[in-house]
Amino acid sequence: xxxxxxxxxxxxxxxxxxxxxxxxxxxxxxxxxxxxxxxxxxxxxxxxxxxxxxxxxxxxxxxxxxxxxxxxxxxxxxxxxxxxxxxxxxxxxxxxxxxxxxxxxxxxxxxxxxxxxxxxxxxxxxxxxxxxxxxxxxxxxxxxxxxxxxxxxxxxxxxxxxxxxxxxxxxxxxxxxxxxxxxxxxxxxxxxxxxxxxxxxxxxxxxxxxxxxxxxxxxxxxxxxxxxxxxxxxxxxxxxxxxxxxxxxxxxxxxxxxxxxxxxxxxxxxxxxxxxxxxxxxxxxxxxxxxxxxxxxxxxxxxxxxxxxxxxxxxxxxxxxxxxxxxxxxxxxxxxxxxxxxxxxxxxxxxxxxxxxxxxxxxxxxxxxxxxxxxxxxxxxxxxxxxxxxxxx
Amino acid sequence: xxxxxxxxxxxxxxxxxxxxxxxxxxxxxxxxxxxxxxxxxxxxxxxxxxxxxxxxxxxxxxxxxxxxxxxxxxxxxxxxxxxxxxxxxxxxxxxxxxxxxxxxxxxxxxxxxxxxxxxxxxxxxxxxxxxxxxxxxxxxxxxxxxxxxxxxxxxxxxxxxxxxxxxxxxxxxxxxxxxxxxxxxxxxxxxxxxxxxxxxxxxxxxxxxxxxxxxxxxxxxxxxxxxxxxxxxxxxxxxxxxxxxxxxxxxxxxxxxxxxxxxxxxxxxxxxxxxxxxxxxxxxxxxxxxxxxxxxxxxxxxxxxxxxxxxxxxxxxxxxxxxxxxxxxxxxxxxxxxxxxxxxxxxxxxxxxxxxxxxxxxxxxxxxxxxxxxxxxxxxxxxxxxxxxxxxx
Numbered sequence: 027x028x029x030x031x032x033x034x035x036x037x038x039x040x041x042x043x044x045x046x047x048x049x050x051x052x053x054x055x056x057x058x059x060x061x062x063x064x065x066x067x068x069x070x071x072x073x074x075x076x077x078x079x080x081x082x083x084x085x086x087x088x089x090x091x092x093x094x095x096x097x098x099x100x101x102x103x104x105x106x107x108x109x110x111x112x113x114x115x116x117x118x119x120x121x122x123x124x125x126x127x128x129x130x131x132x133x134x135x136x137x138x139x140x141x142x143x144x145x146x147x148x149x150x151x152x153x154x155x156x157x158x159x160x161x162x163x164x165x166x167x168x169x170x171x172x173x174x175x176x177x178x179x180x181x182x183x184x185x186x187x188x189x190x191x192x193x194x195x196x197x198x199x200x201x202x203x204x205x206x207x208x209x210x211x212x213x214x215x216x217x218x219x220x221x222x223x224x225x226x227x228x229x230x231x232x233x234x235x236x237x238x239x240x241x242x243x244x245x246x247x248x249x250x251x252x253x254x255x256x257x258x259x260x261x262x263x264x265x266x267x268x269x270x271x272x273x274x275x276x277x278x279x280x281x282x283x284x285x286x287x288x289x290x291x292x293x294x295x296x297x298x299x300x301x302x303x304x305x306x307x308x309x310x311x312x313x314x315x316x317x318x319x320x321x322x323x324x325x326x327x328x329x330x331x332x333x334x335x336x337x338x339x340x341x342x343x344x345x346x347x348x349x350x351x352x353x354x355x356x357x358x359x360x361x362x363x364x365x366x367x368x369x370x371x372x373x374x375x376x377x378x379x380x381x382x383x384x385x386x387x388x389x390x391x392x393x394x395x396x397x398x399x400x401x402x403x404x405x406x407x408x409x410x411x412x413x414x415x416x417x418x419x
Numbered sequence: 420x421x422x423x424x425x426x427x428x429x430x431x432x433x434x435x436x437x438x439x440x441x442x443x444x445x446x447x448x449x450x451x452x453x454x455x456x457x458x459x460x461x462x463x464x465x466x467x468x469x470x471x472x473x474x475x476x477x478x479x480x481x482x483x484x485x486x487x488x489x490x491x492x493x494x495x496x497x498x499x500x501x502x503x504x505x506x507x508x509x510x511x512x513x514x515x516x517x518x519x520x521x522x523x524x525x526x527x528x529x530x531x532x533x534x535x536x537x538x539x540x541x542x543x544x545x546x547x548x549x550x551x552x553x554x555x556x557x558x559x560x561x562x563x564x565x566x567x568x569x570x571x572x573x574x575x576x577x578x579x580x581x582x583x584x585x586x587x588x589x590x591x592x593x594x595x596x597x598x599x600x601x602x603x604x605x606x607x608x609x610x611x612x613x614x615x616x617x618x619x620x621x622x623x624x625x626x627x628x629x630x631x632x633x634x635x636x637x638x639x640x641x642x643x644x645x646x647x648x649x650x651x652x653x654x655x656x657x658x659x660x661x662x663x664x665x666x667x668x669x670x671x672x673x674x675x676x677x678x679x680x681x682x683x684x685x686x687x688x689x690x691x692x693x694x695x696x697x698x699x700x701x702x703x704x705x706x707x708x709x710x711x712x713x714x715x716x717x718x719x720x721x722x723x724x725x726x727x728x729x730x731x732x733x734x735x736x737x738x739x740x741x742x743x744x745x746x747x748x749x750x751x752x753x754x755x756x757x758x759x760x761x762x763x764x765x766x767x768x769x770x771x772x773x774x775x776x777x778x779x780x781x782x783x784x785x786x787x788x789x790x791x792x793x794x795x796x797x798x799x800x801x802x803x804x805x806x807x808x809x810x811x812x
Contacts (some may be wrong), residue, residue, distance in 0.1 A: 039722050066467055075700035100632060100677035100685065142679055143648055174571035208637035228636060239434075239493060239786035242669035242692040243621055243757035244601035249782060254670050269640055277647050278682045280675055282495035284434070286535060287623050288691040289671045289785045292493070297680040299635040300735075364636035380516070389642060392682040393632035 028111055031057050032103060041100035046138030046149070047177040054095040055109075056297075061114050065121070067133070069089060072194045073187035074153040075137040075178065080130060081117060081327040087199035087415040091116065091410055094139035094150075094368060101140070102396025104206040108384065108403065110135055112204045116410040120419075123155050127418035129199060136368040143168045143177075145230075146336055151368035155375035156190030156311035164188060191324075195377055200347050202413055203369035204382045204406050206398050210389035215359045218405035221352055222343050222381035225363040225370040227308045228301035229337035233260065233319060236329040239284060239292030251327035253294040254282070256319065263318040271311045273302035274364055297335070301364040305340055341370040348381040354416055355382075355409050367390075382409050421504055425448050425496060427548070433787035434493035437559075439531030439542070440468075440570040447500075451528050453486060454507050459512070461524070465587045467546040468571065469528040480592035481523040482810040484509065484803055487521055487532035487543070487761060492788045494533070495789025497599040501796065503528055510802040513812075518774045520811035522592060529761040535619060538568075538623075544761035549583030557581060562737035588770055593740050595806055596762035597775045597799050599791050603782035608752045611798035614745055615736055615774035617755040618763040621694035621703045622730035625711060626653065629722040632685030633678060644720035646687040649712065656711040657691060666695035666706045667757055682772035690728075698733055714717040725790065730807040734763040740773040747809055748775075748802050758784075775802050 034057065035042050035050030044050040062069045062079035069079045072329050076082070113133040120127070141147035144166040152158040164175035174187040181210060212220050235253035237343025261277045268275035280296040298315065302308035316332050323330040352358065361383065373379040384398050384406040398406075427450065428435050428443030437443040453661065455462045455472035462472045471477070480597060486502025506526040513520070534540035537559040545551040557568035557578050568578040605613050628646035661668035673689040691708065695701035709725050716723040738744045747750065766772040777791050779797040791799075 060546075074504055078479065087790075097680045098677065098682050100679075100682075105634075141679070146678070147681070149470035170596035193430065208634040226636070240782075240785065241601040241758060241784040242671055243619070243667065243694050243759065244784060245534070245667075245782060246602065247658070247667065249603065252658075254673075256657055262655075265640070265648055274636065274638075274640065274681055276645070276681075278675065278684050279464075279678045279680045280647075280673060282671065282673055284491065285672045286491045286493075286671050286785065287538070288533075288540070288668055288692050289491055289493075291671050299681050301636050319479075327429065345493065365634060366606055366636065378517070389633075389638060391634040391637060392677075392679065393685060 027061055027114060031107055031271055035097065037100065039100060042097040042103065042361050043099055044095060044097040046096045047181050048291050048395045050176070051096055052181055055135070058410060059108065059356055062133065065114065065390040070153070071183070073189060074150050075183050076150045076154065077135040079133040081131050082127060085130040085384045086197055088132050090132045090134055090198045090201045091204065091414065092134035092136070093203050093205060094136045096140050096142065097332065098137055098140045098142045098392045100394065101375045102394060103390050104138060104396050104398055105208070105391055108206050108398065111406045112403065112410055115407045116414050118348045119333045119407065119411040120414055125415055125419045129418040132413060139368055143175050148310060148368050148371045151371035153188055154191040154195060155371060157265055157371065157375070159243040161279065161355040174186050180276060194374070195375070200378045200417055201372055202351070202380050202382060204368060204410055206366060206386065206391065206396065207383040208363070208365050208387040208391035210360065210386065212383060212385035213389065217359050218402040219337045219355070219409055220359040220361050220383045221348060222363060222383060223348065223360045225341040225366060225379055226301045226303055226306045226362060226364045227340045228364060228366060230335040231298040231312060232333045232335050233296045233298060233331060234411055235294040235323060236394050237292060237326065240290040241362055242290050243288060245342060245383065252290050253326070253328045256323040256326045256330065258324040260319040264315045267314045268300070271302060271306055273300065273305055273311050275300040275311065275315060296382050303362065324414055338366055341374050343373050343380060344378055351380045351413055354412055382406060385412050420454050420507060424504070428490065430493065432493060434644045435490040435496065436492055438536035439489045440574050444489055445574055448528070451503065452490065455526065455572050458507065458510055464576070465547070466582060467543050468722060469623065470528040471541045472526040473522050475520060477590055478523040479590055481525050481590050482807050482809065483525045483594045484597065485526055485527035485529070486596050487529045488532055488600055489535065490535050491533045491535045491785045493786050494786065495787060496676050497789050497791055498601070498784055499532060501599050501791065502597040505796065505800045505803055508661070508800045509807050512800065512804040513807055518812045522811040524722065524807060524811055532761055537567050539760050539791055541758050541764045544764035547584040547588060548764060549763065553582045556780050585636060588768070593743070593771045593773065593810060594762060594765055595775060595803065597777065597803055598760060599784065599789065600776040600779040601672055601756070601758050601782070601784035602673040603779065604754050605752065605776060605778035606780060606782065608628055610752050611775040611778050611795040613747070613752040613754050614741060614750050615756060615776060616741065616753045616757060617713055617736060618734040619694045619696055619757045620698045620731060620759060623690040623728040624705060625722045625726045625728050626689045626691060628687040628716060630685060630719065633683040635681045635683050637684060643683055643711045645683050646719070646721045647684045649716040649719045649721045650687045650689055652715040653708065653712040657708045658705045660704055661693070663699060664695060665698055666693065666700055666704050667692040668704065668708060696755065709792060731759055734767050735771060736766050740771045744773045744806055747805055773800055775799060
């Protein structure tokens with residue numbers, strides 16, 4: 027089943043571009059439906075566009091597992107899809123044993139986890155728990171100016187339905203998300219799988235540096251108000267302050283107006299992604315970066331506006347499911363992560379949730395070089411199968 | 420005539436987008452033809468797409484004046500068009516006097532002066548003097564992948580004709596380009612017009628920083644190979660070294676791969692524009708910036724490639740036409756400029772050439788805020804008229 031998913035939305039670079047509600051996303055969703063039907067599972071689309079494939083029909087105290095199908099621009103093959111492929115593989119293993127589940131089992135594919143198109147991550151799960159306002163969310167626009175409502179409508183999903191979905195969540199007995207690790211902790215710990223303890227608080231801040239467009243060949247340096255200088259200094263300041271705080275800060279996206287080779291920029295817009303082990307550290311770090319940026323902008327004659335686009339507090343995975351899974355899986359390593367996940371969103375709303383990480387030999391993620399060894403993937407499927415069997419049989 | 424040209428290619432910002440061989444450029448060229456016909460001038464399109472409007476038919480020892488109609492992205496109304504509008508206005512003034520020119524007069528509109536679409540400036544004049552290779556030039560692609568040959572063909576110009584055009588240039592007795600000043604020298608000198616002595620050597624260098632794409636939320640800082648850091652440091656280094664060298668260096672264009680908010684950049688490509696009063700200073704400056712960039716890239720684990728995309732040596736305007744014009748115009752200030760112009764390209768090929776600058780009250784150019792006062796524009800037209808009359812009557 028992996029082979030059929032691999033070509034969808036793949037770029038010449040080997041990376042993936044599977045943005046939510048695009049044709050590549052729709053093709054992935056068709057693949058999901060086909061895999062479910064092969065196993066005699068019925069597929070429902072909930073009000074927010076998340077897909078649920080049910081073994082034995084929907085019902086309470088279900089064992090739910092899955093992840094997401096969309097990708098960042100130029101992303102890898104594993105981030106998201108590994109959790110869904112492993113979920114179907116675990117069902118195959120369970121059926122192969124001849125086990126008869128006493129509780130319902132579902133494989134879920136949450137929509138738009140990466141937020142690569144509309145700028146807000148985990149939209150499918152956030153809408154479901156009621157953490158994202160439907161009207162504001164539907165008005166989000168992609169880089170072409172297409173609004174989420176239009177994108178949904180174009181793919182046959184009624185945007186009017188979007189909103190909190192307690193009925194869908196109430197059926198979850200436990201949700202286990204399997205995901206490729208996006209760092210090298212399991213390499214250092216020498217273990218194929220691990221369990222998540224927490225997701226670091228994290229957020230995105232937009233920096234708008236407004237200077238004065240001018241001719242690059244004739245404007246004296248002293249007459250310039252060049253926002254590129256303020257931006258450059260902010261990039262270096264963010265890195266240094268993150269290092270001192272034992273935290274993370276990244277500028278990975280920047281746009282320039284007008285962006286001409288022989289024109290001093292009039293404006294530079296850039297996005298800061300920052301994460302830290304606790305909220306106090308994150309708050310202090312982000313404020314420190316903004317302060318340095320503002321000081322430099324003032325020296326450059328540049329106006330700086332900083333807008334918090336999203337901020338997710340610390341999520342601790344609930345102790346009950348974590349200890350239950352750890353006990354059944356032979357106490358694999360426990361680790362916190364800087365990456366947001368739908369499992370974290372659900373955990374923040376009190377849904378019983380656990381997360382299994384599969385070792386990533388290089389730690390590389392959000393890149394075509396993202397990888398997991400077959401043996402480690404099989405260890406992940408075995409863990410998922412064990413939890414599925416223990417919960418349902 | 421100014422009023423009819425103003426709306427063409429104007430953006431909501433008030434800036435202009437008149438890229439070569441686009442519909443906005445074609446509309447400007449139609450405007451040029453109409454203005455010429457109103458004055459009984461015949462218009463010819465030369466093999467490279469430059470427009471020549473002739474008063475009294477083409478011939479040797481002609482007084483030629485003009486500039487260009489295309490713009491940088493978000494450019495101003497004056498850069499280029501002021502020279503063409505002033506040329507027609509000077510012809511009106513000459514005809515209003517009842518003077519009968521003994522030599523031919525032409526208004527010329529050089530095509531693609533800014534290089535905003537295909538990345539190489541002054542293409543129309545460079546091709547004409549044989550400084551640009553036709554095959555290589557026609558293969559240049561814009562950001563949509565459209566090649567220059569296709570763009571020409573789509574607008575009805577035969578790309579097969581493109582190449583050196585000594586016949587067209589041989590007719591020029593003197594070429595005078597009038598242009599809005601792109602700095603504030605004439606403000607400080609308190610004079611409405613000035614004459615160009617030289618164009619600083621200048622060029623464009625592409626910096627490709629290649630790192631490793633990865634997840635911004637999970638990759639330890641010490642595991643990163645982030646090209647954005649190398650780029651940021653290079654921006655600051657370029658500014659500092661330019662200041663120390665009394666020269667100019669600007670990064671006004673940058674693209675990021677993949678450019679996701681939560682992804683460490685895999686690659687950053689940026690363009691350095693640099694100019695200096697002499698070639699030795701420029702060479703040393705550009706080498707110094709590259710050295711600092713390479714040092715930092717090595718520390719960041721990033722691979723740096725620097726490609727010289729264009730390099731124009733120092734152009735000194737010929738002494739004969741400069742002294743002749745200075746004498747007739749009452750010795751206005753003489754100044755060197757960092758901006759390239761078609762007049763500079765022609766001068767480099769030995770064509771008798773002079774340039775008149777019109778005062779710019781703010782010095783702002785390549786921006787919607789670009790401006791010249793009406794009185795100063797009229798002083799420019801009067802100067803052009805004087806030179807035209809003296810050469811031809």
